[in-house]
């Protein structure tokens with residue numbers, strides 16, 4: 159971090175040099191507009207915009223500060239006091255403006271910020287300002303999602319008065335046992351850094367810590383600065399240095415010599431090594447380095463949800479998704495692997511098939527991860543480093559010693575990959591163009607249309623599993639599936655965030671990249687309202703709604719675990735009070751249209767092909783709506799290739815649960831703890 163020289167033009171000064179008199183909120187916004195990240199010689203704004211919904215907890219503080227710093231403020235570039243500000247320094251020059259984005263729901267604003275951060279390679283992020291109370295607590299889900307996925311987002315919830323002149327103010331929680339608790343304390347466990355700014359000057363260390371955490375590749379996630387509503391508007395003489403431009407270098411730590419040597423020895427003695435590529439490959443922009451490592455060693459690469467796209471789908475070493483939603487190719491390799499090399503993964507239960515996937519009795523793990531916490535999982539040999547730097551070091555070390563997997567192993571996985579490809583083709587095939595499409599046929603039609611420019615965004619329902627197994631990822635950032643938190647309702651706002659990110663923005667001669675939000679009907683109903691934001695910003699969101707009248711994924715899971723599909727269909731009540739009546743007369747296409755989207759309804763395979771193509775070419779926000787057919791054996795997805803631990807009732811009166819428990823006990827018996 160190397161601050162450049164601040165403008166020393168302030169008329170006032172204290173013992174430590176010139177100062178500016180600003181409110182806490184004005185100072186925070188001015189500070190945020192002057193933070194930059196730098197990595198690999200590229201420099202960009204760290205906080206490039208602020209999302210907000212205003213209420214009494216932020217309207218006069220952060221809200222007023224955003225007016226001063228935004229396009230409607232006194233942003234004439236010389237700090238002139240167009241609005242009568244005596245010091246004239248809260249006004250933002252063009253480079254230091256703080257653009258404002260208007261959201262409809264606080265959780266959705268965080269999702270949008272997360273989509274933006276991921277698409278920006280974690281080098282640029284958004285802030286989110288809310289009122290106190292419900293506005294603030296609506297952030298909790300988004301914060302958890304950001305933190306779990308290690309994606310930076312700065313949360314600025316308003317908080318109740320620090321001076322407590324009139325407790326309880328509107329929306330204030332009072333707990334009898336502690337006077338200093340507010341609802342914002344809910345954000346502590348889901349934040350990587352949390353502070354409550356109860357005095358203006360406390361902002362200085364807090365803001366610097368917040369930037370440190372946001373730009374730390376091992377630490378990053380949601381960062382929360384809770385801002386009591388009285389402190390936001392309180393004036394203070396800020397040291398001018400606080401407003402200097404600061405560059406936050408995003409580091410690429412190199413591996414420790416001992417860990418590197420241990421890793422190289424482990425790889426050289428492996429006969430059936432398998433790489434598990436996670437989101438860390440993407441965050442480190444290590445895709446090409448991974449390809450070079452694979453070219454040298456021919457070690458096959460399986461991918462988690464966050465890592466899919468680390469290699470192109472047609473790269474000879476790409477064996478597809480791994481784990482519960484993985485391909486047969488990857489999962490078979492995992493069962494026999496003697497060395498599993500994790501690169502930037504959290505080794506979630508989906509990846510390990512809840513501890514049943516890595517079945518070779520002598521399997522060992524090696525884990526290249528920037529976070530020591532993850533690098534040590536599964537009793538792995540840790541290789542704590544940036545993914546790119548670590549892979550470069552491994553490649554260099556192994557190249558000198560001529561390591562390459564046995565050609566028979568390469569032939570084996572190449573053959574298995576071809577066999578899986580035939581299953582993908584079978585799932586995508588549309589023998590009857592006049593029929594209603596199944597979900598996998600919908601994916602097949604989209605697959606036939608997209609190029610490496612397209613980006614697909616998804617998070618929950620049955621789509622993530624189908625996509626993980628079947629999607630042919632054509633570019634490193636095409637596959638944007640949030641599966642750390644798998645949060646229904648992420649898709650639409652996140653797609654907006656992706657569209658706002660530089661990576662998706664076309665130049666004057668290049669249209670924006672097509673960004674598709676793929677949602678089930680349940681997911682749509684959870685959180686459709688950010689459509690209005692896409693319309694407001696004229697972002698060419700492409701929303702694909704797949705109607706199957708309920709929570710089909712959970713319905714299937716429920717059947718499998720003895721819960722008989724209970725409560726998962728969107729149907730009228732029957733005479734017994736269950737939900738087995740006719741589907742509900744809900745028209746999601748009309749709903750999307752009412753929020754401002756152009757909607758293309760498709761009934762048949764042929765309709766859908768046309769509608770998708772029209773949507774892809776559309777310049778404005780567009781929705782394709784299709785009702786899907788329940789899959790048959792030809793066009794359904796391949797079944798799960800590995801287990802997932804969802805505990806089943808140990809005792810029950812109903813036969814479905816008793817039977818499911820027998821199967822559960824069989825599966826649990828195969829679980830291993832890798833120690």
Ligand SMILES: Cc1ncc(C[n+]2csc(CCOP(=O)(O)OP(=O)(O)O)c2C)c(N)n1
Nearest residue numbers: 618619620646678679680681708709710711
């Ligand atoms: C916010 C949230 N609530 C609940 C869940 C649990 N859940 C996972 S998938 C799912 C159903 C999704 O329904 P839909 O979007 O229609 O997709 P489908 O299962 O029909 O493919 C539910 C309730 C979740 N992932 N996120």
Ligand SMILES: [Mg+2]
Nearest residue numbers: 678679680708
């Ligand atoms: Mg559904």
